[in-house]
Amino acid sequence: MKAFKNFTEYTSQKPLALSLGMFDGVHLGHKSIIDELIKVGTENNLETAVLTFWPHPRFVFNPNEDLKLLNTLEEKKFLMEKYSIENLFLKEFDEEFRNLTGEEFVRQILIDKLNVKYLIIGYDHSFGKNKSGNFELLQRLSKELDFEVEQMEAINIHENNISSTKVRNALLAGNIKEANEMLGYSYSVSGTVVHGKKIGRTIGYPTANIATESIKLLPKKGAYIVEVFVKGQQYKGMLSIGTNPTVNGEKLTVEVYILDFEGDIYDEKITVKFRDFLHDEIKFEGLEKLIERLDEDKRLTEEFSF
Numbered sequence: 001m002k003a004f005k006n007f008t009e010y011t012s013q014k015p016l017a018l019s020l021g022m023f024d025g026v027h028l029g030h031k032s033i034i035d036e037l038i039k040v041g042t043e044n045n046l047e048t049a050v051l052t053f054w055p056h057p058r059f060v061f062n063p064n065e066d067l068k069l070l071n072t073l074e075e076k077k078f079l080m081e082k083y084s085i086e087n088l089f090l091k092e093f094d095e096e097f098r099n100l101t102g103e104e105f106v107r108q109i110l111i112d113k114l115n116v117k118y119l120i121i122g123y124d125h126s127f128g129k130n131k132s133g134n135f136e137l138l139q140r141l142s143k144e145l146d147f148e149v150e151q152m153e154a155i156n157i158h159e160n161n162i163s164s165t166k167v168r169n170a171l172l173a174g175n176i177k178e179a180n181e182m183l184g185y186s187y188s189v190s191g192t193v194v195h196g197k198k199i200g201r202t203i204g205y206p207t208a209n210i211a212t213e214s215i216k217l218l219p220k221k222g223a224y225i226v227e228v229f230v231k232g233q234q235y236k237g238m239l240s241i242g243t244n245p246t247v248n249g250e251k252l253t254v255e256v257y258i259l260d261f262e263g264d265i266y267d268e269k270i271t272v273k274f275r276d277f278l279h280d281e282i283k284f285e286g287l288e289k290l291i292e293r294l295d296e297d298k299r300l301t302e303e304f305s306f
Contacts, residue, residue, distance in 0.1 A: 001081040003088045007113045015117040017041040020051040021125055025070035026079040028184040029155040029162040033120055034083045036152060040118050049087035050080060057093040068217035070167060102133020111145050119147060123154045157181055171219040174277040186273035189216060193265045199247055203287055205294050207255035210270055218254065223278040225301045228258050229271040235261050238297050239272055245283035246290050259301060276304060
């Protein structure tokens with residue numbers, strides 16, 4: 001896969017089958033669009049492409065909003081390549097771009113710069129200044145500008161449309177299995193292992209503190225069963241998101257106890273995949289009660305089938 005930060009870097013070898021949108025999470029709804037892109041590209045000798053924005057346009061419109069994303073830039077690139085997209089455009093949503101009308105965007109960007117011959121959009125997608133671009137506009141312009149356009153139906157799970165917002169809300173409610181079902185993969189968080197207060201090692205549960213990217217959405221506070229990937233190996237783990245209220249902590253931390261693991265992994269990159277929710281954050285009466293709960297969490301994690 002080739003990734004481009006601006007359109008001047010791109011030189012068209014073949015016309016494109018392209019979709020545009022944020023693709024935050026690259027969930028099953030997005031995957032259905034990608035699968036259709038690949039099918040259309042194969043049938044019509046077109047290269048596949050996704051045009052998305054980085055950073056998220058909401059950071060431009062609402063700079064004070066504390067928006068958290070399902071994917072970091074690295075994760076989004078990984079998923080797009082995994083799903084066999086050939087070209088990824090990561091356009092900055094700058095002042096010039098945000099002032100393009102829907103029609104100007106189609107003419108100046110999709111046709112003149114990218115040579116799009118087949119365009120696929122999601123069921124609720126709009127684009128351009130004041131959301132002036134929609135499926136009806138694309139249908140009208142497609143005849144004049146010689147491209148085909150297709151609007152995908154919503155993908156449903158349990159009679160609910162999948163969306164990035166619904167995935168986000170599920171994670172914030174601790175509904176890990178529901179979120180993973182909509183994503184089509186296990187939600188993950190990556191970061192560097194940093195030094196913490198090292199209280200865990202004094203009670204038999206040494207944890208790795210993970211410094212995550214600030215834009216990455218963390219599930220609700222609580223304890224989780226996770227898969228841990230470190231130094232090319234996979235382990236079971238118990239992960240805590242919270243402030244460690246039992247020991248009067250204040251700062252939000254992400255800590256994971258890795259089962260059947262010993263070793264120094266400070267400054268190592270670590271990835272955890274969320275598999276199930278154990279319980280909400282609890283303030284115990286003392287360390288003894290905390291250890292009892294950790295013992296139970298460990299038993300449940302050991303019994304969990306990955």
